Amino acid sequence: MNTIKIIIFLCGVILSLNVAEATHFRYGLLTWKTISNTSTVQFSLKCAFRNSYFSTVNGVNLKVGDTFSYGEVTIVDSNLFSFLETMPTNFLVNNIDLVQDIVYAENVFTMKWPNSIWSNYIVYYEDGDRLAELNNNANNPWHIETSVPMLSANWTKGLHSSPVSSMMPMIDVYMGRTNTFKIPVIDSENSAFTYALSTLIESHPPGFSINASGVCTYTPTQTGLWSTQIKIGKTNPINTFIHLDFLIRVSQPPAPTATPPFLVAPTPLQGQTITVEEGSTLNVVIRGQTIMPATSVNIMIGEVPLGMNVSSQTNTPQTVSGSTGTVTLSWKPTSSKVGVYVINIGLTDSKGLTMTEGVHYFYINVTSSTCNPGPCVCPVAPGQLCDDGNSCTIDTCKGPYPITLDKCTHTQITCAAQSAADPCFSWRCMNGTCARDISSPKTCPSKSCQTSMCDSNQGGCIYQSLCQSTPCMNSVCGPNNQTCINSPVNCNGNDQCLLYSCDAALGCVSKPKSCVPASPQTMHSLHL
Structure with missing residues (x-):
């Protein structure tokens, strides 16, 4: 250059x-x-x-x-x-x-x-x-x-x-x-x-x-x-x-018998929008015609996007029925050219006649790649369009491209899998990472006269009865299912020669009674 x-x-x-x-x-x-x-x-x-x-x-x-x-x-x-x-x-x-x-x-x-x-x-x-x-x-x-x-x-x-x-x-x-x-x-x-x-x-x-x-x-x-x-x-x-x-140029109108030059196919229609994806090659043919004898046509192209090539005009030979001229616009827009453009076309002929109303235009819409096969880069880096500033959301975007704010999506990180796998605690996102939320433990189901605790390493809820019987004391859950009724173990037996008692470690125990013989006087008295 x-x-x-x-x-x-x-x-x-x-x-x-x-x-x-x-x-x-x-x-x-x-x-x-x-x-x-x-x-x-x-x-x-x-x-x-x-x-x-x-x-x-x-x-x-x-x-x-x-x-x-x-x-x-x-x-x-x-x-x-x-x-x-x-x-x-x-x-x-x-x-x-x-x-x-x-x-x-x-x-x-x-x-x-x-x-x-x-x-x-x-x-x-x-x-x-x-x-x-x-x-x-x-x-x-x-x-x-x-x-x-x-x-x-x-x-x-x-x-x-x-x-x-x-x-x-x-x-x-x-x-x-x-x-x-x-x-x-x-x-x-x-x-x-x-x-x-x-x-x-x-x-x-x-x-x-x-x-x-x-x-x-x-x-x-x-x-x-x-x-x-x-x-x-x-x-x-x-x-x-x-x-x-x-500028506007005012001139005298042509003679009634004169026909101004005009555009013909495949020239894009007035106001037509041509969509091209970045990286693709666009070729647009512009063709003008005059039907005036021994007359040529000159195609004028206005401003074009940077990088678009405007070919030299080619013409058919002039005949009694006029001639045509053709110009081709060629462009391979890059990602920096994503946007919309206006292309204007003018026509004059070799006798000075201009196209009726003087202007013909069409639009070009350059879109971002649809990324097939991909991948596309979504603007989710810090400070970019789809970054919501929340570390606990997954920022993505959806096509078609180009991406605008309404195409950004923000999915909350729920940590649902971790919560389902932990029997004792819910998990939540903290600074972009799933972590156990010890401030919100899961509740164990209530059982009659039992205390509970949850241990993730032991599989979840562990219960312990409030009514703890001993060898010498029976403890049972009361009718309100909340308190224990305690009663001593009955160790009484029917053998009068045994003494019955309760040992704190062994429970009910017995031992033979010790009988002391009576004195002779007592025995003598008993025989009188």
Whole structure:
């Protein structure tokens, strides 16, 4: 890739240029999207300039892949009304239309804002000068801006983007007719959009208007070039806007017998969305036709995504029934290109006729890989989109990709298997690991006149009777099943020659009685 740095210092340099040198800005748009997490915002500044300006003023013949710097981007904290940062641009050329003398370039830059400095930001690109030959706003500076509402209540609920739009740098309309054309716009959140004439420019073409559906209406009363700018907004899920700046060229209508060129199959239909998965190759054929005799057609492609190749046009021979021209767009988007894009097509023929209503557009939606066979990487690392900050949940996500917050899932770690296997304690997650919860032991079933304890190592509940009999004492459970009734063991026997007693260790025992013989006197007395 050739890198050509062209630094234009407007304070003094532009004022010294002649009119032809200063008339180069054609079109501008600044959009943004969050990537990987809600603290990282990627901006895309897309502009179109007069291609010969760079060779005339700077002696440089730009090619696709070259880079140049023109002006600065400024970031403002709209809450504090303070300038946050100003940075030089670094445009990368992605398409050149030599016939229309237009170079298309994009400046992509990324900002990372920690949560501690989140605010509502205005980001703008302002420079000069506009075309000297404009019927309005001639030689004025241009100013395009967008808003990044990081303090929105829904900001942390998913990845977001501004509206995404695009136009041909110059829209052709005819005098004395009511001309209509639609502003193409899309985003990845299926938002509803609002449209209004921008207040960032001094004036619009007289009578030019736009309705709530984004359809522009213009019945010009003067030929020539006009500048205009459209403010495109959305309010859900976040409130943000962009400004689309382009030119309108008014010319006399063609003769009634003249047929303007038109697009034919396999050109995508107006407003069609083509979906392609990252890593896949996309080939889109654009074909224009004219039926005017001995006439050729010229296909104009507006801005294209970085890395998309626009082929050289091939033409069929001119005949009495006209001819066709074909251009192929080829692209293999990487993961960094996941998002939505607008492709604009214009047509002119070799006799100066332009396509009716001057603009045709379609959308490209680049999706993340569906990971078949996989694997996909789900953004669950600390601080990423699907990380809920809870160590006791399993963070995952579900397709289809790209992943948004509503596709994140958080499954609680219940430790159910460990709890079922432990007869004495429930288990719960602590710091991401299952552990025995000794504060909530399981309860053993109650049994009459018995105490219980639970020992996981001995299989669970162990019971011990409250009524503990001894060799000399009987202990039985009372009728209330809670207290013991104690009674001595009855060791009495029927043998009068034995003495009965209870031994604490042996229980009931007996021994022979000891009989003492009577004295002679007593015996004599007994015999008298």
